Amino acid sequence: MNHIARAFWLSRPGLGEIRDAQLPEPAEGEVLVRSLFSGVSRGTETLVFRGGVPESQHAAMRAPYQEGEFPAPVKYGYLNVGVVEEGPEELVGRTVFCLYPHQTRYVVPASAVTVVPDTIPAERAILAGTVETAVNALWDAAPLVGDRIAVVGGGMVGCSVAALLARFPGVRIQLVDADPGRAKVAQALGVDFALPEDALGERDLVVHASATEQGLARSLELLTAEGTVLELSWYGDRKVSLPLGEAFHSRRLVIRSSQVGTVSPARRSSRTYADRLALALDLLADPALDALVTGECAFDELPDVMPRLASGEIPALCHRVRYADTD
Numbered sequence: 001m002n003h004i005a006r007a008f009w010l011s012r013p014g015l016g017e018i019r020d021a022q023l024p025e026p027a028e029g030e031v032l033v034r035s036l037f038s039g040v041s042r043g044t045e046t047l048v049f050r051g052g053v054p055e056s057q058h059a060a061m062r063a064p065y066q067e068g069e070f071p072a073p074v075k076y077g078y079l080n081v082g083v084v085e086e087g088p089e090e091l092v093g094r095t096v097f098c099l100y101p102h103q104t105r106y107v108v109p110a111s112a113v114t115v116v117p118d119t120i121p122a123e124r125a126i127l128a129g130t131v132e133t134a135v136n137a138l139w140d141a142a143p144l145v146g147d148r149i150a151v152v153g154g155g156m157v158g159c160s161v162a163a164l165l166a167r168f169p170g171v172r173i174q175l176v177d178a179d180p181g182r183a184k185v186a187q188a189l190g191v192d193f194a195l196p197e198d199a200l201g202e203r204d205l206v207v208h209a210s211a212t213e214q215g216l217a218r219s220l221e222l223l224t225a226e227g228t229v230l231e232l233s234w235y236g237d238r239k240v241s242l243p244l245g246e247a248f249h250s251r252r253l254v255i256r257s258s259q260v261g262t263v264s265p266a267r268r269s270s271r272t273y274a275d276r277l278a279l280a281l282d283l284l285a286d287p288a289l290d291a292l293v294t295g296e297c298a299f300d301e302l303p304d305v306m307p308r309l310a311s312g313e314i315p316a317l318c319h320r321v322r323y324a325d326t327d
Contacts, residue, residue, distance in 0.1 A: 013051025031087030039079035039126035077101030153210030154182035188291035
């Protein structure tokens, strides 16, 4: 076994580098995984890259295999697909998903990896973590047959939610985003698209995922009486103002948060994270979800690519990282 791997670290806000990582020998019940692909979730990871995680949320924002502390130096990430090289016989040679940062090889407990079904390409399986977030959101939202729904914010999470909602019978759904380029993504996902000023109103449910104050305000405007905004956005250390005057109370509008890690016991008390992730991988059989991967680079290019993703120079939903076979 090669005991030296390479990992991407945020050395200080706005600056990343690749460092060597010493690997332990896999113990009983552990696996050695060689990375094939990882994904950069542009919203959360670029917030981390800019150093925007508020101190009060340092513990809540920790990734499962994060090293270091916010704001930096820190090794962060959670969308990794690789092949098991050592470990239990039933896992060796299998393609697996793991909530691991950007690193060429790593050792984790066998329970930390989920086998990717043979029907799912490894290149697409990096989306499993985000689709699992969308599954969680829809369990919280509990949409009904025939609902009129808008998803405001065509980022990675918003598009994943829209893609799953497109499968609900009788649901009329519109993806709303300020970027007209998201219209092509919406078309690939099989949903309608509108700019914020053109969005249809009288929505029973609005899922908000734009992480902007304007998007949240527009979400409230799109609701019908007694409608609900499900808030998925993560604002980091930014303050957000919300218009709760005018008709907010008389129309009995609801704003409800959805938390990525847990589900309300009243809704899906028996479902574990493993259940959600397995479901997300099954849902990735739909090739339409390839539209969520909007760019790719080699692992060695990450120090140059991450600042461009964070600044918006590279517009991206999920940016895929490719690992060389020799690493």
